[in-house]
Amino acid sequence: MSMKELLAEDCGGRNPLLDAASHITRDQAFRQENLKTKHLSGYGTDELMVREFLEESKLGQEALMRRPPQSFQMQRLLQEVQEIEGSRQNIVQPGPSVSVITRSQPSSQWASEFLETAKEGNWIEEFNSQSNYGSHQGAFQDVWDTAKEMPLASDLLQQSETWATEFAEATSSVNNQRASEWVSEFKNEDIWDKMETDWQRAALDSPMDLPWLEASQSEQRANEYEFSDENPLSNSPNALEVGKQRRAEGDLSNAVLLFEAAVQKDPSLVEGWLLLGITLAENEQDREAIKALNRCLELDSNSLEARMAIAVSYTNEGLSMQACKALEEWIASNPKYSGLINPAGKFSSRKNAESSLLSGELYGRLQDMYTEAARLMLNNEIDADVQEGLGVLLNLTCEYKKAADCFRAALTVRPNDARLWNRLGATLANGGNSEESIEAYRTAxxxxxxxxxxxxxxxxxxxxxxxxxxxxxxxxxxxxxxxxxxxxxxxxxxxxxxxxxxxxxxxxxxxxxxxxxxxxxxxxxxxxxxxx
Structure with missing residues (x-):
């Protein structure tokens, strides 16, 4: 809107700016509330306006509080609702309910009306006329004729069985001949010896090409006992007897060197290997002790002392399965109790040979055997070896209280056995009785x-x-x-x-x-x- 339009008057009308001014001057709200502008001296224009606004707001609130409460205008609201209802002209009215129709019209009449409608309708002809079924009927017939000419699955199965029978008959004679040749070759030990020789030669010629074979041979060498490179006692005369004397004096380290010298001079010396293994175990060297004791058992598989000693060393190293095998071999090698072994359930040297986990079946069988051996009480005497083996077996399953009772029973027969006192102390300590174990260790x-x-x-x-x-x-x-x-x-x-x-x-x-x-x-x- 231009300034001219605000100031000039239109024909027959008033000036808009004048109307706005007259509206402000006639504002009833200000007049009703008796709001008057007060001149406050001492304040600037901005501060004065703020003061006036606050006073007006306060007066307005007081006026509202003084106004009498007004009731809600229900009459006006009712009139507006009637006007709205009157403006609805196209509202869909609900039809009668199903129950009303059912009461007013019998079901038989519905059925009659439906049948008459179905008779009059030609929807099937309309569907056929609108679809293209007729144009595709010839193609469908060709596909069906082709499918009928294909062989059935049963015919194919019979044909495949015929082929298999013919193939077996044609190759049976050749296969039988080859199988016989394979069996003969397998039974021929010369072939295996030759194969082993070839593998060894191949490992020496090209070790980089066969690292797995070199690793296997290294593992085999690791199970062999390694002697000290520089043994100052290697030339000692009568090394075995001197070694026994040093061991009795408590000089275990030098006793080990003397026993090494003895078996180096005579590798088939069973007693030397046995004392070497036992002394190494007493010197806190179980890994080397196992190697020496295994060599002793290779020379004498019936050595009961070696069997029990290696079972203890296996237990100390956490090799539970190997310990159980050694304990079972102790029973089998002992003529007093070999009858307790069931040949059908005997532990196989190959089965689980590499595992250190304890077999529940093997443990249960061993526990029954050692318990039965302890009950025999031959000549009404306690067998300290049986009690010791049972104590080692119970240690494997952390039954320390029962194991301690077994070692105490063995000590009644061998009270001066330092190794038994040590095993009793270790069992008590493992069971949480450290104070009591100290007494057993000191006795040992x-x-x-x-x-x-x-x-x-x-x-x-x-x-x-x-x-x-x-x-x-x-x-x-x-x-x-x-x-x-x-x-x-x-x-x-x-x-x-x-x-x-x-x-x-x-x-x-x-x-x-x-x-x-x-x-x-x-x-x-x-x-x-x-x-x-």
Whole structure:
């Protein structure tokens, strides 16, 4: 809108700007509320406007509070609703319900009306006239004729069986001849010897091309006992007897060297291999002990002492299945109890040979055999070996209370057996009775002061009782015993497990300053600190 239109008047009308001014001047709201502008001195224009706005708002609120309450205008609302209802002209009215129709018209009449409608309708003819079925009927007929000419599945199956019979008859004679040749070749041991020789030659000629064969041969060599490279006692006369004397004195490390010298001079010396394995186990070297004891059993499979000793070493190494096999072989090799073995259920040397997991079936059979052997009580005497084997077996399934009872029963027959006292102490410690186990370990050490394994087990019991200083002293003493025969420039005789345990104890003692001495195997520094 232009300014001219605001100021000038149209014909017969008033000026719009004047109308707006008159509207403001005639505003009834301001007049009714008696709002008057007050001039406040001392305030600027902006502040004055704010003051006026606040006062007007306050007055407006007070006026609203003074107004009498007004009732809701229901009459006006009713009038508006009637006007809205009157404007609806195309609203669909609901029809009668089904019940009304049913009451007013019988069902028979519905059926008659439906049939009459169906008779009058020609929907089938209309569908046929609108569809193209007639144009495709010829194509459908051709497909159907072709399908009828194809052979049935039963005919194909019969034909395939005929082919199979003809093929079998044609090749039966050739197959029988070849099978006979294969069986003859398989039974020929010369072929296997030749094949083994060829594989060995191939591994030597091109080891990079056959790494799996080299790994297999390395594993086989790993199961063989490795002698010390530089044995200062290798030329000792009568090494076996001297080794027995050193072992009795508690000098296990030098006894091991003497027994090695004895079996090197005579590899078929069964007693030498047996004492070597037992002494290695007493010196906390179970892995090497297993190798020596296996060699002993290869030479004498009926050695009961070797069977029991290797079962204990397998248990210490966590090889439960191998321990069970050794315990079963002990029963089978013992003429007193061999009748308890069931040949049909005997443990196979090949089945599960590589597994260390305990078989429930094998364990149950072994437990029954050893329990029956213990009940026999030949000559009304307790068989300490049977009780010892049963105690080892119960340790495999963590039945420590029963195992401890078995070792106590064996000690009634052999009270001066240091190894039995050590096994009793280990069983008590595993069952949570560390305080009681210490007494058993001390008894074993009193009988056999050089018993390194008992000394190590005693340190572990002290750790469980949080006597860390005493544990460190026993560990250093055990290492010092092992180091008495350490070869120049080598520390392999000392057990790694003892060093690892000692490092853990030093951490508990907050003696991290001694960690470098442990890492460098500086035993002299540790002996000065803890004694030996």
């Amino acid at each position: 050490l009193n009988l056999f002061p050089g018993f390194v394994r008992a000394r190590y087990n005693l340190s572990v019991a002290c750790i469980h009782l949080r006597a860390y200083r005493e544990a460190a002293e026993h560990l250093v003493s055990a290492l010092n015993m092992q180091a008495s025969a350490t070869l120049p420039g080598k520390s392999s005789v000392m057990s790694d497990s003892i060093w690892i345990t000692l490092r853990s104890v030093l951490s508990k003692l907050e003696r991290r300053d001694l960690f470098p001495d442990v890492n460098n195997r500086n035993l002299q520094r540790l002996v000065q600190e803890f004694g030996a």
